[in-house]
Amino acid sequence: MQIQTTKAIITGGASGLGEATARVLRAAGAEITLLDRDATRGPLVASEIGGHFVETDVTDEQSVATAIEKASGAMSGLNACINCAGIATGEKTVGRNGAHALDSFQRTININLVGSFNVLRLAAAQMANNTPNEDGERGVIVNTASIAAFDGQKGQAAYGASKAGIAGLTLPVARDLSSIGVRIMAIAPGIFLTPMLEGLGQDIIDGLSADVTFPKRLGKPSEFARLAQFIIESPYLNGEVIRIDGALRMQ
Numbered sequence: 103m104q105i106q107t108t109k110a111i112i113t114g115g116a117s118g119l120g121e122a123t124a125r126v127l128r129a130a131g132a133e134i135t136l137l138d139r140d141a142t143r144g145p146l147v148a149s150e151i152g153g154h155f156v157e158t159d160v161t162d163e164q165s166v167a168t169a170i171e172k173a174s175g176a177m178s179g180l181n182a183c184i185n186c187a188g189i190a191t192g193e194k195t196v197g198r199n200g201a202h203a204l205d206s207f208q209r210t211i212n213i214n215l216v217g218s219f220n221v222l223r224l225a226a227a228q229m230a231n232n233t234p235n236e237d238g239e240r241g242v243i244v245n246t247a248s249i250a251a252f253d254g255q256k257g258q259a260a261y262g263a264s265k266a267g268i269a270g271l272t273l274p275v276a277r278d279l280s281s282i283g284v285r286i287m288a289i290a291p292g293i294f295l296t297p298m299l300e301g302l303g304q305d306i307i308d309g310l311s312a313d314v315t316f317p318k319r320l321g322k323p324s325e326f327a328r329l330a331q332f333i334i335e336s337p338y339l340n341g342e343v344i345r346i347d348g349a350l351r352m353q
């Protein structure tokens with residue numbers, strides 16, 4: 103799909119990887135609607151880039167259905183869905199205070215995994231109405247997993263499971279959506295310098311950077327965004343998870 107004809111919703115677009123993707127795709131000529139629960143930064147970013155914003159909770163069926171309707175109306179269509187909304191959580195299975203809280207496990211799965219599926223299923227249903235392009239394509243979905251899906255660390259049972267779920271749904275969803283000409287890919291980022299990490303302090307960031315094989319630094323959100331753009335533009339990419347991590351393998 104050409105970026106100039108791309109009409110994309112980006113969840114989590116008010117911050118970090120989603121925001122960077124919105125900026126890069128918009129600069130390349132795409133129409134963008136940000137879906138985020140952050141009603142302060144969301145409209146700000148949208149107006150800076152000349153895009154749209156709909157306050158959305160990705161875990162809520164009605165909220166997402168309304169957002170997709172509004173976004174499709176504002177952009178006169180919808181053919182790309184980039185899911186970046188997510189939370190980072192850390193808690194050991196058995197820690198100082200006993201067993202992992204069940205509600206924090208469920209909340210992580212609900213936002214990161216169920217939320218992404220909620221958005222992609224409704225977006226794909228909307229895309230099914232599109233006229234296919236010369237490749238027979240009606241749309242493309244890009245989810246955000248994490249290298250924690252494969253080498254999750256201590257304290258990442260919930261987060262790693264939520265991201266492994268994103269990786270696990272990629273192929274079956276690609277098969278499900280093949281009949282309507284919608285592709286799906288997932289990006290598994292290593293450690294990227296976003297607001298999720300910026301608060302950690304330089305010492306910790308230097309420590310994390312030292313573990314990266316090459317280049318020895320954290321990922322730039324614009325590098326994630328360029329990969330998302332490449333996926334949108336590459337019709338033969340489907341049903342796969344791509345790591346972008348400087349060859350980092352977490353201990």
Ligand SMILES: NC(=O)c1ccc[n+]([C@@H]2O[C@H](COP(=O)([O-])OP(=O)(O)OC[C@H]3O[C@@H](n4cnc5c(N)ncnc54)[C@H](O)[C@@H]3O)[C@@H](O)[C@H]2O)c1
Nearest residue numbers: 114117118119138139159160187188248291293294296298
């Ligand atoms: N930063 C990293 O190093 C890194 C690494 C691997 C994976 N990821 C994943 O990338 C995604 C983006 O991370 P980021 O670093 O940009 O984080 P971020 O905190 O900067 O941005 C996340 C955005 O998601 C939004 N959001 C959270 N819950 C939501 C909900 N229920 N409904 C709607 N919006 C919601 C937040 O408001 C925020 O704008 C996440 O899924 C994260 O797990 C990040």
